[in-house]
Amino acid sequence: DAGVIQSPRHEVTEMGQEVTLRCKPISGHDYLFWYRQTMMRGLELLIYFNNNVPIDDSGMPEDRFSAKMPNASFSTLKIQPSEPRDSAVYFCASSLRLQGAAEAFFGQGTRLTVV
Amino acid sequence: SQKIEQNSEALNIQEGKTATLTCNYTNYSPAYLQWYRQDPGRGPVFLLLIRENEKEKRKERLKVTFDTTLKQSLFHITASQPADSATYLCALDPWGGGNKLTFGTGTQLKVEL
Numbered sequence: 001d002a003g004v005i006q007s008p009r010h011e012v013t014e015m016g017q018e019v020t021l022r023c024k025p026i027s028g029h030d031y032l033f034w035y036r037q038t039m040m041r042g043l044e045l046l047i048y049f050n051n052n053v054p055i056d057d058s059g060m061p062e063d064r065f066s067a068k069m070p071n072a073s074f075s076t077l078k079i080q081p082s083e084p085r086d087s088a089v090y091f092c093a094s095s096l097r098l099q100g101a102a103e104a105f106f107g108q109g110t111r112l113t114v115v
Numbered sequence: 116s117q118k119i120e121q122n123s124e125a126l127n128i129q130e131g132k133t134a135t136l137t138c139n140y141t142n143y144s145p146a147y148l149q150w151y152r153q154d155p156g157r158g159p160v161f162l163l164l165i166r167e168n169e170k171e172k173r174k175e176r177l178k179v180t181f182d183t184t185l186k187q188s189l190f191h192i193t194a195s196q197p198a199d200s201a202t203y204l205c206a207l208d209p210w211g212g213g214n215k216l217t218f219g220t221g222t223q224l225k226v227e228l
Contacts (some may be wrong), residue, residue, distance in 0.1 A: 004158075033216075041203065042220035043159070080188065091158050103149065104206075104216060106158030 004107035006092050012113045018080040021110045023092030024073055033104060034067055034077050035091040043091070049075065082114045117142045119207060121219040128195055129227055136190040136222045138205035143217075146189050147208040148181055152201045152222065157205055163190075195226045 005024040013019050027030045033048040047057040051067045060067070064083070069075040078085055089109045095102040120137050120139045122205040146167050151159035165172045165181045165188070172179045178191040182223070192199050209215060 035218075043218040045215060045217065048215070093158070103161035103164060104159075106160070108156075109158050 004092055004094055004105050006090075006107035006110050008110060009108060010111045010113075012115065013082055015083055015114055016081045017114075019079065019082045019086075019112060019114075021077040021090050021092075021112070022106060023075045023077070025075070025094030026093070026096075026105055027073065029094035029105070030096045031097060031098045032069060032075050033093040033095075034075070035093065035106075037089045037091060037109070046077070064067070079112075082112075084114045087112055087114050117217070119205065119217060119219040121205060122222045123189070123220065125193075125223040125225060127227060128179040128227045130196060132195055134195045134224055134226070135149075136205075136224065138188040138190070138219055140186050140207055143165065143202075143207050143209060144183075145207040145209050148179075149206045149208060149216065150179055150188075150190050151204045151206060151218075152223050154201050159218075163204075182200060190226075195224075197226045197228060200225045 004026055007022045028041045030051050034046040035043050036046055037043045039064045046059045047067045048055055049069045065079055067077045089111050091106050093104040093106045118141045141187050147164055149164045150162045152162055153159040154170045163172055163174055163179045165179050167183055182188045186192055188205055202223045204221040206216040206218045
């Protein structure tokens with residue numbers, strides 16, 4: 001498997017524009033996570049899905065953020081409208097829950113810059 | 116509030132020495148604790164997992180300890196090499212299953228020749 005695939009790798013957009021980040025999890029994994037990483041706050045969990053269903057979105061900072069998982073092989077994170085403070089690296093991760101622990105497999109991330 | 120603390124200052128050590136990184140947490144009772152490595156421009160990569168009822172876990176040159184009384188985990192790299200230079204993140208998993216991994220901010224390790 002190619003691992004978790006995210007696109008684009010880099011995104012530069014103007015304030016107020018809509019941004020869509022994409023993720024393809026590892027085939028067969030039943031959990032998908034969206035994280036945001038900044039120098040100040042580290043790696044923060046935004047939302048996670050189980051079997052395509054959003055389970056916990058308490059980390060989503062504002063209503064400007066939304067995430068969908070229409071099927072087991074694709075998820076999007078959308079920011080509308082974008083603001084400069086949204087600039088960060090956004091990671092998607094997936095895992096397969098066995099009995100007990102599950103390691104998370106991360107994608108390469110999308111570096112978002114809002115100017 | 117819940118907090119995970121890792122040394123924010125970079126750790127510089129000499130090749131061949133043992134590197135020890137610390138992860139302290141408060142207001143958690145994690146079922147599992149995980150350690151990840153992150154290289155610049157890349158996503159974190161899983162290294163080791165330790166359960167609350169385990170004291171120590173080893174994998175090649177890596178060793179992790181988990182003291183639920185002290186609320187602390189130590190991560191050791193023995194015979195360190197320049198290739199071990201990276202940022203190391205600890206993550207707490209309160210219930211198991213990796214559903215709500217909460218990460219520390221990481222410690223940057225630099226192994227010098």
